Amino acid sequence: MKQQLRPVGIIGTGKYVPEKILTNSDLEKMVETNDEWIVSRTGIRERHIAAPHEATSDLAYEAALKALDSAGMRAEDLDLIIVATVTPDSTVPSTACILQDKLGAKGAAAFDLSAACSGFVYGLATASGFIQNGMYNNALVIGADTLSRITDYNDRNTCVLFGDGAGAVILGEVPEGRGFQSFDLGAEGSGGSLLNIEAGGSRLPASHQTIEDKKHFLYMNGREVFKFAVRVMGTATERVLTKAGLGKENIDLFVPHQANIRIIQSAMQRLDLPPEKCVINVDKYANTSAASIPLALVEAAEEGRVKEGDTLLMVGFGGGLTWGASVLIW
Numbered sequence: 001m002k003q004q005l006r007p008v009g010i011i012g013t014g015k016y017v018p019e020k021i022l023t024n025s026d027l028e029k030m031v032e033t034n035d036e037w038i039v040s041r042t043g044i045r046e047r048h049i050a051a052p053h054e055a056t057s058d059l060a061y062e063a064a065l066k067a068l069d070s071a072g073m074r075a076e077d078l079d080l081i082i083v084a085t086v087t088p089d090s091t092v093p094s095t096a097c098i099l100q101d102k103l104g105a106k107g108a109a110a111f112d113l114s115a116a117c118s119g120f121v122y123g124l125a126t127a128s129g130f131i132q133n134g135m136y137n138n139a140l141v142i143g144a145d146t147l148s149r150i151t152d153y154n155d156r157n158t159c160v161l162f163g164d165g166a167g168a169v170i171l172g173e174v175p176e177g178r179g180f181q182s183f184d185l186g187a188e189g190s191g192g193s194l195l196n197i198e199a200g201g202s203r204l205p206a207s208h209q210t211i212e213d214k215k216h217f218l219y220m221n222g223r224e225v226f227k228f229a230v231r232v233m234g235t236a237t238e239r240v241l242t243k244a245g246l247g248k249e250n251i252d253l254f255v256p257h258q259a260n261i262r263i264i265q266s267a268m269q270r271l272d273l274p275p276e277k278c279v280i281n282v283d284k285y286a287n288t289s290a291a292s293i294p295l296a297l298v299e300a301a302e303e304g305r306v307k308e309g310d311t312l313l314m315v316g317f318g319g320g321l322t323w324g325a326s327v328l329i330w
């Protein structure tokens, strides 16, 4: 898709994280773990946790307001809302519909997208397709998750890894030569059981037994997911660069999924990237699933790390298993 019909890019950005911070030392009081283990194995120091009254749509709403403001747009002008999430407020209605109502975006189509931590890049690809082919003129794409609601805080294998947050972008037409240059999306459904929630769907509906068996919490085989992550971060990055007709030397800013500092470092090594060309905030937010890449992107933009014409490479991986990468000229 190197030659686009209509160049589509990001014209507004916003982010939100809940106020409450859960530090590694807080977790030391909850499970058998310690700050040294968490920092050396993951790079995480703290994470933000939603307040009891906050659901995913509330986090998404705050990020959306900022994105609309930065694009100089009103909610009424939105054509499409996509919320990438694995922690929707409810199964029905979708979080995107709840958000549409809250924003007053009466003219917008709205749906949720489920691709776990790759969801934001999947959402960008979907929305940019709609705009590129002329069906819509703009879209609000949000990655938002409240993983704290599906995390077992008695399980040290997972509870140290996750946090809550939301990142939002507005997509629209941009000048020729700018915007999305390529996407690489993929899935390996055979690895689905490596990162899953067993109950609560049509296979195993909620029952007293499923609750007793803790089957509504996120289960993860960390070692296998780690291997998958390192592999696909490399292959997806190479493919998406090739599709854009670019090489690794063209990357001005690398925006990887923030799951584990060691996974990010292995990708940086493969790309020969110096630290100043990579966005890392896993230390502050931990893994926020679909919110991870937009939180990193928006934070980098807010810190003035992105200039017009810069080439950005976003890449993520997650449950499904899935991956998604994109090259974007800012």
Ligand SMILES: CC(C)(COP(=O)(O)OP(=O)(O)OC[C@H]1O[C@@H](n2cnc3c(N)ncnc32)[C@H](O)[C@@H]1OP(=O)(O)O)[C@@H](O)C(=O)NCCC(=O)NCCS
Residues within 6 Å of the ligand: 032, 033, 034, 037, 038, 041, 042, 117, 156, 157, 158, 160, 195, 220, 221, 222, 223, 225, 226, 229, 259, 260, 287, 317, 318, 319
């Ligand atoms: C989870 C992860 C950090 C574990 O790191 P690791 O170096 O692979 O650690 P291991 O799995 O080898 O476990 C080492 C030991 O630490 C223990 N351990 C696990 N969590 C711990 C914690 N929070 N504190 C202290 N010890 C812990 C394990 O029980 C294991 O003990 P054992 O050897 O006695 O069985 C790492 O595998 C990872 O990041 N995987 C990918 C996760 C990911 O990205 N998930 C999101 C996908 S979107």
